[in-house]
Amino acid sequence: MTDPENQAHHPDADLNRQALDFHAQPRPGKIGTLITKPAVTQHDLSLAYTPGVAEPVRRIHAEPDLAYSYTNKGNLVAVITDGSAVLGLGNVGALAGKPVMEGKAVLFKRFADIDCFDIEVDAESPQAFIETVVRIAPTFGGINLEDIAAPHCFEIEQALIERLDIPVFHDDQHGTAIIIAAGLLNALELQGKTLAESRLVVLGAGAAGIAGVHLLLALGAQPDNILCVDRLGIIHTGREDLSPYKRGVAVATDKRTLAEAMVGADVFIGVSGPDLVTPEMIAAMAPRPVVFALSNPVPEIRPDVALAVRDDLVMATGRSDYPNQINNVLGFPFIFRGALDVRASRINQAMQIAAVEALRALAREPVPGDVLDAYGLKELHFGSDYIIPKPFDPRLRERVPVAVARAAIDSGVARLSSDH
Structure with a gap:
């Protein structure tokens, strides 16, 4: 007790x-519910419920898509x-x-x-x-x-x-992957590196880890340059304990441990657990590395520990009290907004990549004063401490849904045009 x-x-x-x-x-x-129509008079109630409600029922029964108009x-x-x-x-x-x-x-x-x-x-x-x-x-x-x-x-x-x-969207998979990808592309650019050339270590092979790998591959990462690590070590093709999902990210390698994987790595992405990365592992990474330690509330390695070892890294965490928070709220509300606005039948990879690019681009623009005020900051510029927009940036609502909706239309999964 x-x-x-x-x-x-x-x-x-x-x-x-x-x-x-x-x-x-x-x-x-x-949360609760909100009545969106008047319910003050008897006539209001006769429209909201019986007998008036029968007419939209008949219309929807005859043409199901009218549910979007009447409900x-x-x-x-x-x-x-x-x-x-x-x-x-x-x-x-x-x-x-x-x-x-x-x-x-x-x-x-x-x-x-x-x-x-x-x-x-x-x-x-x-x-x-x-x-x-x-x-x-x-x-x-x-x-x-x-x-x-x-x-x-x-x-x-x-x-x-x-x-x-x-649209069906597992946010722990794709939402996390989208924010990671947007931040990582910007971080690599700051470090003078490309995704295609970088060697990546992904610690954690659950929903976020595996989805993150697949999205990074779609964005140009090379399969042989990605080492995924789970509780039993590196996910390699010689292992016989792999699920079909882990088998899809397995590579042929003689390396077996996280420490071995980190030697010469350009990128570390942690979606696993607290304090699993040592200072020695960070020291062994390539020059100008990128470290995304996203375990919450305690990261795989704390920023102060990592920065004490390397002053040439760009770092992100899942916490709001450090720079560069990888926060899913940057993605899922706006991705769904864009999908709903054009009645998309799904959220496909093209729409996910559109969200990545919109987030990535927004971080490069001057930050409005009201955003600075919300975070008690005097200035904020694209750089090692600002690789991804802040959640309270009102421009997210303007940019990301439009990009997602356009990708839905272009990829053929939208039922409406964006100007409907």
């Missing part, structure tokens, strides 16, 4: 209490989990994952004005989860999968993409 006296002196005790109060008061939870489907996303990989807390179950899903809904609404229902599915198997989502999908314009453990997350997402005609 936890000692209450010791717990009271824990450095996070005050924050934990504030968080509990925040979630409980003045009413439990973080909230076109601006409604489901945030769905099975609770098997919640934040850094692991398999806490569907119900315990609900605060996180509500939080995700807050971010969708705050940053892209997208309405969300959070849905927690107590499923005994991936197939049961898939069937549940398929059956409720008519309600929504898009599906955001969240906090689902690998390798089931890959199977679930692919099956839903194949069976549904609305």
